[in-house]
Amino acid sequence: MTLPHPALSAADPELAALVGAEEQLQAETLRLIPSENYVSAAVLEASGTVLQNKYSEGYAGRRYYEGQQVIDQVERLAVARAKALFGVEHANVQPYSGSPANLAVYLAFAEPGDTVMGMALPMGGHLTHGWGVSATGKWFRGVQYGVRQDTGLIDFDEVRELALKERPKIIFCGGTALPRTIDFPAFAEIARECGAVLVADVAHIAGLIAGGAHPSPVPHADVISTTTHKTLRGPRGAMLMSREEHAKALDKAVFPGLQGGPHNQTTAAIAVALHEASQPSFRAYAQSVVANARALAEALLDRGFDLVSGGTDNHLILMDLTPKEVPGKVAAKALDRAGIVVNYNTVPYDPRKPFDPSGIRIGTPSLTSRGLGTEHMAAVADWIDRGVTAAGKEDEEALATIRSEVAELMSAHPAPGLAG
Incomplete structure (x- = not known):
């Protein structure tokens, strides 16, 4: 099946045909990639609005461009919904994607050359958790933990031993190929013992957390990084959430540290997805x-x-x-x-x-x-x-x-x- 795209079809039939082919592919195939999902028609519509036309460097009420009367309300709405859904004190909805969100964490809490700690990529971690081929492994000294070969589970005695030996500034928990519940309290205890900032990267499981199908990191992690797609069923974007004490450092790291103006149409779609995720039907979905x-x-x-x-x-x-x-x-x-x-x-x-x-x-x-x-x-x-x-x-x-x-x-x- 394909959906009508009259303006696109008239302006660029070649590209319109490719969009139609992708729609048909998504409709007819069984999609089992765990980082993919289907967004609602409402999220799709929000992603394609005239909010695309506005530049909005800065934050609501503190912009470097005029004409932000509506944009400020859109961003404040997304922020309020993120705070309510996840029960956090602070939320930043501007990161363009998960990797830039994680880079902002480094900028906020570490200096180049500092030691950082995360799960090794081959064990199920993410490139941005200090893996060598990533900028995070080149600009920082990355040390990695893994899983036991006999069980496939994280050995927290080994994680603690490594953390106390290496004394990282930041510890990441979470990853891209972890089929088991993340033990946020165990990571928090280790982070406190070695004086590290604990970052819960919940990109894959954010929707499960919102729907009560996975424990929340909020009582345990200093910072939460997440994408807004995957299980959360929003657009391709990201959020950073934290305790209020870290709000200023994170906001400054996102803008002007890493980015210019946020993608306002994505912010709007994030707001829609967060609203959908607050409904009882989403809890049943998770x-x-x-x-x-x-x-x-x-x-x-x-x-x-x-x-x-x-x-x-x-x-x-x-x-x-x-x-x-x-x-x-x-x-x-x-x-x-x-x-x-x-x-x-x-x-x-x-x-x-x-x-x-x-x-x-x-x-x-x-x-x-x-x-x-x-x-x-x-x-x-x-x-x-x-x-x-x-x-x-x-x-x-x-x-x-x-x-x-x-x-x-x-x-x-x-x-x-x-x-x-």
Whole structure:
């Protein structure tokens, strides 16, 4: 299916055709990438408003451009909704994305060359948590913790030992491939003991926290960094939240430290998403995301898949395909041809290279947004199982059969924002 875009079609039919093709792809495929989701029609509309036309350097009431009478209200609304939804004292909704938000944290609390600590990228962390190829690993001295090889879980005795030895200025908790509940109190205790600022990067689980499906870091972390898409179902943007004592340092780091004018149309879409996330229906959504992930994990285990940490507590499942004798990249590309969208991913202690790893990463935010429930997860697991088997055998006919089955189920469950 494609939605009408009359002005775009008239002005640039080539680009309009590409947008239509992407709409059809998103409508017909089973999207299992845990960092992706469907935004509502309201969020889409807010993202494309005339707020795009305004420059607004500074903060509400303290701008460097005139004509901010409406923009100030939009930003104040987004900030108020963020504070209410997450129960924080301060919120900044201006960061352009998650990585710039994390860079602002470094600018606020560290100097170049200082020691910072985060989860190693191959273990499930994020590039901006001090990993070497990132600017955060080049400008700061990054030390990394990981997970136990036997359990796939964080060993907090090892984290504490490393923190006390290295004395980092900042400790990041959270990541991009963590299928288990983040123990914010344990990290907070370690941060206090070594005198570090604790930053909870909840980009992946912000929607689960807002919906009560994951514990909140608010009582424990000094700063919370998050994107506004993923499980929160907002636009591609970010927020920084904190205790009031850190408000000035964070605001100064975002602007003028890293950015010029905020993207006002994104701020508006964030406000809409935060409003949606405050509704009882969103709480039910967040609970369903986790229920679906757990049901899918159990169905995969029943089919002989090796799941890192043995399962999941949240929206995300990390699978090691070594026992299936199919590399992650081969499996991911075959599943894509079968209409099942995943990403290949390293697993802890992976002997293979990052661009050709052993695992795939999947999640349930998107399929839950389409109304799929636990009763559908056995079928999803079966498609994955058949797809991985077909990848190993290079059986394109089997992949085509799966794709038609996937498309049939997707047609019965229209996606938010695409159902026109």
